[in-house]
Amino acid sequence: MPVLPDRSARHSTVAMALRTAALVNALADPAAGPREIAGVLLAHGEDPPLTVTAEDVPPMRAAAVRLREVFAAASVDEAAALLDPLLAARTGPLRLTSHGGASPWHPHLDASDDAPWPEWFLASGCLALAVLLWDRQAPPGRTCASARCGDVFVPHGSGPERRYCSRRCATRERVAAHRARTAAAPGAD
Ligand SMILES: [Zn+2]
Numbered sequence: 001m002p003v004l005p006d007r008s009a010r011h012s013t014v015a016m017a018l019r020t021a022a023l024v025n026a027l028a029d030p031a032a033g034p035r036e037i038a039g040v041l042l043a044h045g046e047d048p049p050l051t052v053t054a055e056d057v058p059p060m061r062a063a064a065v066r067l068r069e070v071f072a073a074a075s076v077d078e079a080a081a082l083l084d085p086l087l088a089a090r091t092g093p094l095r096l097t098s099h100g101g102a103s104p105w106h107p108h109l110d111a112s113d114d115a116p117w118p119e120w121f122l123a124s125g126c127l128a129l130a131v132l133l134w135d136r137q138a139p140p141g142r143t144c145a146s147a148r149c150g151d152v153f154v155p156h157g158s159g160p161e162r163r164y165c166s167r168r169c170a171t172r173e174r175v176a177a178h179r180a181r182t183a184a185a186p187g188a189d
Contacts, residue, residue, distance in 0.1 A: 011103055011104050011106045013128055013131045013132055013135070014132070014154065014156050015044070015045070016124055016125075016127065016128035017128040017129060017132055017140065017141070017154040018044070018154055018156075019040075019041075019044035019045075019124075019128075020067060020121075020124065020125035020128050020129065020154075021071065021141065021151075021152050021153055021154050022040050022043070022044060023037070023040055023041075023060070023064060023121060023125075024064045024067050024068050024071065024125075024152050025151045025152060026040045027057075027060055027061045027064035028064065028068075028150070028151075032057070033054065033057060034051075034052040034053055034054055034056065034057060035052075037052045037056070037057060037060065037117075038050055038051070038052040047102070052117055056116065056117045056118055059118035060117060060118045060121050062118075063118055063121050063122035063125070064121075066082075066086060066090075066122065067122070067125045067126070067129070068143075068152055069082050070082045070083055070086075070125075070126075070129050070140065070141065071129075071140070071141030071142065071143060071152035071153075072141075072142075072143045072152070073139045073141075074139065075139060076133060076136075076137055076138050076139055078139070079129070079133055079139045079140060079141075080133060083126060083129060083130050083133065086122070086126050087109075087126055087130065090122055090123075090126070091109035091110070091122065091123045091126050091127070092109055092110060092111045092123065093109075094107055094108075094109060095107070095108050095109075096108070097113055099113055100113075107127060108123065108124070108127070109123035109124070109126060109127045110123040110124070128140075129141065132154070140154070141153065141154050141155075142154075142155055142162070142163075144163075144164050144165035144166075144169050145163040145164055145169075145173070146164055146165075146169040146172065146173050148169075148172070149164070149165060149169050151165040151166075151169075152165070153165040153166075
């Protein structure tokens with residue numbers, strides 16, 4: 001998973017969106033518990049020590065389901081229509097924090113710096129996806145085109161539009177498509 005160690009890059013919109021995608025993907029695994037979720041948070045720059053409890057996981061999983069719908073939106077209009085009710089009902093007013101000087105100033109939509117993980121996750125995910133949508137005027141995320149994967153991802157950087165979450169999925173699907181073609185037309189390739 002991509003990790004952005006630089007202090008201000010860690011708080012960029014893309015870094016927040018990548019962390020949101022990593023959590024949505026991790027929480028899709030029914031076996032994932034507090035240890036796995038804490039591992040994702042640490043890998044994305046949250047400071048240790050951090051405690052995720054067993055009680056945090058089900059509401060985080062529920063938030064992940066809502067955020068996954070936004071990642072799966074096929075158009076910017078659809079993504080906005082999914083984000084708007086979440087912003088209205090499930091997040092707080094926009095506030096700025098530097099976590100007492102420990103980080104660059106950045107916006108939050110949770111009620112306080114001590115908000116529980118589920119509230120923080122939904123709020124930070126909605127914020128990152130809303131800003132990306134605003135900036136790009138495009139859906140802020142995608143779902144991997146590999147039927148065997150289903151992970152969500154954040155398209156970023158230049159180059160052709162990505163259909164797969166990773167090089168691994170792209171290669172696997174290319175090999176499978178090639179095999180299917182050669183099986184259908186023996187000797188043609
Ligand atoms: Zn994939």
